Amino acid sequence: MTLPLPFTTEPGGETWTVSDLNRYVRQSLEADDRLQDLRVRGEITGFKAYPSGHWYFSLKDSNAQLDCVMWRARAERQRYRPRDGDAVEALGAVTLYEARGKYQLDVSSLAPQGEGALYREFARLKARLEAEGLFDAARKRPLPERPRRLGLVTSPAGAALRDILNVLRRRSPLAEVLLAPTAVQGPDAPRGIVAALQRLGELPEAIRPEVILVARGGGALEDLWAFNDEAVARAIAASPAPVISGVGHETDFTIADFVADLRAPTPSAAAELVTRFSADDWRAEVDALTERAGEALASGLAARRAALERLQARLERLSPAGQLQLARQRLDDLEARAAVAVRHQLALARERHNRLTQALNAVSPLAVLGRGYAIVRRPSGDVIRRAREVQAGEALVVRVSDGEFGATATGAHS
Amino acid sequence: MSPKSKKVKEAAPAGGDVEALSFEAAFEALEAVVARLESGEPALEDALALYARGQALAARCGQLLDRAELRVRALTPEGTLAPFEAGEAEG
Numbered sequence: 292m293t294l295p296l297p298f299t300t301e302p303g304g305e306t307w308t309v310s311d312l313n314r315y316v317r318q319s320l321e322a323d324d325r326l327q328d329l330r331v332r333g334e335i336t337g338f339k340a341y342p343s344g345h346w347y348f349s350l351k352d353s354n355a356q357l358d359c360v361m362w363r364a365r366a367e368r369q370r371y372r373p374r375d376g377d378a379v380e381a382l383g384a385v386t387l388y389e390a391r392g393k394y395q396l397d398v399s400s401l402a403p404q405g406e407g408a409l410y411r412e413f414a415r416l417k418a419r420l421e422a423e424g425l426f427d428a429a430r431k432r433p434l435p436e437r438p439r440r441l442g443l444v445t446s447p448a449g450a451a452l453r454d455i456l457n458v459l460r461r462r463s464p465l466a467e468v469l470l471a472p473t474a475v476q477g478p479d480a481p482r483g484i485v486a487a488l489q490r491l492g493e494l495p496e497a498i499r500p501e502v503i504l505v506a507r508g509g510g511a512l513e514d515l516w517a518f519n520d521e522a523v524a525r526a527i528a529a530s531p532a533p534v535i536s537g538v539g540h541e542t543d544f545t546i547a548d549f550v551a552d553l554r555a556p557t558p559s560a561a562a563e564l565v566t567r568f569s570a571d572d573w574r575a576e577v578d579a580l581t582e583r584a585g586e587a588l589a590s591g592l593a594a595r596r597a598a599l600e601r602l603q604a605r606l607e608r609l610s611p612a613g614q615l616q617l618a619r620q621r622l623d624d625l626e627a628r629a630a631v632a633v634r635h636q637l638a639l640a641r642e643r644h645n646r647l648t649q650a651l652n653a654v655s656p657l658a659v660l661g662r663g664y665a666i667v668r669r670p671s672g673d674v675i676r677r678a679r680e681v682q683a684g685e686a687l688v689v690r691v692s693d694g695e696f697g698a699t700a701t702g703a704h705s
Numbered sequence: 706m707s708p709k710s711k712k713v714k715e716a717a718p719a720g721g722d723v724e725a726l727s728f729e730a731a732f733e734a735l736e737a738v739v740a741r742l743e744s745g746e747p748a749l750e751d752a753l754a755l756y757a758r759g760q761a762l763a764a765r766c767g768q769l770l771d772r773a774e775l776r777v778r779a780l781t782p783e784g785t786l787a788p789f790e791a792g793e794a795e796g
Contacts, residue, residue, distance in 0.1 A: 587742035
């Protein structure tokens with residue numbers, strides 16, 4: 292029996308759906324490690340950046356073409372923006388777009404040709420210097436807090452110098468800048484930068500900069516390449532003064548940045564970092580010192596005043612005026628007591644005198660004289676008691692009741 | 706002059722003419738004056754003199770800050786220093 296079949300089905304062949312096959316091929320491609328981490332060199336053609344942020348383009352050489360896609364998340368990080376005709380190196384993984392059965396390169400990064408090689412060189416040098424310990428945090432020297440002499444290694448005609456000087460003028464006009472001018476791009480730049488660093492380092496210590504800025508404005512990757520030079524890295528590490536790097540833009544990292552004691556994202560930022568202590572801070576410091584001087588003086592005066600007052604109080608306690616007063620009081624007291632005592636004694640004496648007077652009157656010889664008796668005495672006062680005591684012719688004094696008269700003995704005792 | 710006024714001089718740097726001092730010298734001298742005053746040691750007369758000197762030093766510092774102009778010198782490859790006039794930057 293012959294069937295009018297348009298096709299002959301050979302035995303052994305498997306039948307697939309398109310979807311299954313495309314998925315299988317994609318998975319096969321993605322399972323191949325060699326195809327998942329590769330670099331492809333070619334020329335950009337049909338570059339298209341979609342509003343979604345994804346990039347679509349092809350890479351071609353003289354004989355062939357390869358579809359490429361770069362998803363938004365990666366395209367956004369891309370510093371280099373490709374244009375048709377650029378010779379580039381794409382890093383990515385091979386996959387398949389199932390809906391169209393089209394194989395393509397899923398690009399993770401894209402660099403102008405030559406840059407890829409540069410980057411590998413960069414990565415190797417970075418790894419080597421890192422292994423040597425040149426980037427160790429322990430090697431990083433602290434920046435001087437208030438530097439006055441600043442070294443500058445940059446181009447005398449570059450935007451970086453202008454930016455740095457603007458910041459320094461604004462923030463720290465007291466600073467002294469020592470510019471070691473050098474080319475910062477081109478084949479001579481590494482040697483120039485090394486020599487500039489050495490010149491600054493060799494200055495006598497009294498005028499040597501306390502901190503050095505190595506700076507260059509933004510530019511294409513190859514323009515910054517001098518800062519990825521090994522000799523430059525070693526000169527930075529050998530600098531006697533700490534080094535701040537300020538190379539390119541915020542997103543640019545160079546070997547110089549890793550070896551520097553501090554990395555600033557831009558030249559202006561480097562200038563800000565060395566002038567963290569600004570002229571205004573100095574002003575505030577001077578004001579604070581002035582205030583402290585005033586306070587110290589005032590508190591010194593107050594302490595002296597207090598000491599004086601304490602002394603005055605002590606002096607008053609010790610004053611003889613106080614003792615005098617006390618003595619006077621005691622004296623008054625004694626006087627009063629004495630007066631009382633004397634009056635009392637007088638009264639007693641008076642009373643006793645009266646009593647004695649009466650008693651005396653009772654026995655008084657005068658009372659006897661009143662009765663006619665007389666007392667005969669010599670002029671010396673001796674009383675004549677017996678007749679024989681008298682010599683004839685002796686002068687005598689005779690006392691009678693109302694007075695005395697003289698007498699002469701006319702005869703002696705017989 | 707009392708013999709103690711010698712101490713005032715000791716607190717000041719040599720060549721006590723405030724108007725001739727650099728910013729650093731004036732600032733350091735000011736710090737020394739304040740430390741001396743805060744020690745409470747100087748006799749009253751000396752403390753007053755120190756305070757007056759501190760004021761002069763502070764004024765000198767302020768004056769230098771106000772007048773300061775960034776000094777830029779270039780270090781030539783021969784190692785000599787020359788004043789540097791910033792020309793027009795290339796961009």
